[in-house]
Amino acid sequence: MATANPVLVNPVAITTxxxxxxxxxxxxxxxxNGVTLINxxxxxxxxxxxxxxxxxxxxxPCAYPLNVYQSLMFLLGPSLALLVIGFMVNSxxxxxxxxxxxxxxxxxxxxxxxxVYWVEVLVQSSVAPAAWLFVAFLDGSYYTCLLASQFCHxxxxxxxxxxxxxxxxxxxxxxxxDGVYCPQCICNLIDRDKIYLESTSxxxxxxxxxxxxxxxxxxxxxxxxCDRYTMIQRKYVETYKSEESKHFENIAREHAAQIADNxxxxxxxxxxxxxxxWDWVSGVSEISNPFFARIRIIAEEKTQxxxxxxxxxxxxxxxxxxxxPDVEVPTLAEDxxxxxxxxx
Numbered sequence: 001m002a003t004a005n006p007v008l009v010n011p012v013a014i015t016t017x018x019x020x021x022x023x024x025x026x027x028x029x030x031x032x033n034g035v036t037l038i039n040x041x042x043x044x045x046x047x048x049x050x051x052x053x054x055x056x057x058x059x060x061p062c063a064y065p066l067n068v069y070q071s072l073m074f075l076l077g078p079s080l081a082l083l084v085i086g087f088m089v090n091s092x093x094x095x096x097x098x099x100x101x102x103x104x105x106x107x108x109x110x111x112x113x114x115x116v117y118w119v120e121v122l123v124q125s126s127v128a129p130a131a132w133l134f135v136a137f138l139d140g141s142y143y144t145c146l147l148a149s150q151f152c153h154x155x156x157x158x159x160x161x162x163x164x165x166x167x168x169x170x171x172x173x174x175x176x177x178d179g180v181y182c183p184q185c186i187c188n189l190i191d192r193d194k195i196y197l198e199s200t201s202x203x204x205x206x207x208x209x210x211x212x213x214x215x216x217x218x219x220x221x222x223x224x225x226c227d228r229y230t231m232i233q234r235k236y237v238e239t240y241k242s243e244e245s246k247h248f249e250n251i252a253r254e255h256a257a258q259i260a261d262n263x264x265x266x267x268x269x270x271x272x273x274x275x276x277x278w279d280w281v282s283g284v285s286e287i288s289n290p291f292f293a294r295i296r297i298i299a300e301e302k303t304q305x306x307x308x309x310x311x312x313x314x315x316x317x318x319x320x321x322x323x324x325p326d327v328e329v330p331t332l333a334e335d336x337x338x339x340x341x342x343x344x
Contacts, residue, residue: 071146086125137205140198152185
């Protein structure tokens with residue numbers, strides 16, 4: 001009876017295939033849910049940062065109104081800072097702002113478009129601040145310190161009833177709010193009052209989370225319901241925008257690389273550089289160098305070419321003829337045959 005040949009399995013191939021499959025899954029997951037994953041990462045980083053910041057720097061001061069000021073700064077300060085950082089790292093912010101004073105009238109964003117995109121930037125940037133407020137209120141320390149003085153009146157605070165540390169000194173008045181509150185009580189609340197304030201802070205945290213989540217859900221629903229595209233069309237539009245951006249960057253890089261290569265070759269083919277030549281290519285931008293601004297205007301009028309760098313100005317000044325980049329350009333379609341004019 002014939003015996004079957006054993007099948008040899010290559011463990012390296014299996015491992016490679018498994019790794020490739022896992023990488024493909026993570027790539028597709030990030031491509032489809034990139035914004036969500038970034039928001040999750042921001043929330044995790046915010047939670048960790050809040051814990052570290054509290055352990056390193058927060059102690060409720062035994063003084064009024066210093067406890068109010070410090071608690072408000074720890075509650076609102078980081079959230080405002082995270083909001084500003086969110087605006088700064090959002091690319092849409094700079095697309096709306098950059099060069100807006102010098103845009104051609106026909107290409108300026110309408111008020112409706114600007115408003116919609118600014119709201120989108122605000123919502124995207126508010127994820128980290130909302131996470132900070134949620135974690136800060138859930139912790140309870142800041143809120144407890146903020147309202148501790150309401151439970152620390154001088155006449156009713158156990159910490160100051162039998163205390164001899166009282167007087168009319170300036171330090172006592174500044175720490176007790178002109179003798180109204182007990183400083184020792186503000187930073188050492190009794191357990192009953194402390195638990196009450198911490199519980200109230202926890203309720204505020206969960207209410208904030210529910211309100212923010214509900215508001216975000218309603219906003220997304222309104223945007224989706226008012227979208228003139230179907231879901232499949234919207235995916236296609238987003239895919240097209242992504243591919244268009246990639247191809248634009250690739251062709252722009254190819255175009256700029258050829259011009260830069262021609263200018264650099266023109267400079268280094270000279271072989272006999274003077275100090276003036278090196279001064280030319282070592283110049284700074286025209287914003288802070290009036291000489292190059294004047295030369296750039298003259299050169300652009302003469303060559304009818306936009307010049308950006310001192311090396312381009314040097315090539316134009318020396319009379320080098322820089323050939324146009326050999327980048328393939330598609331032919332223009334006839335009116336009516338243009339893809340953008342066709343109905344989907």
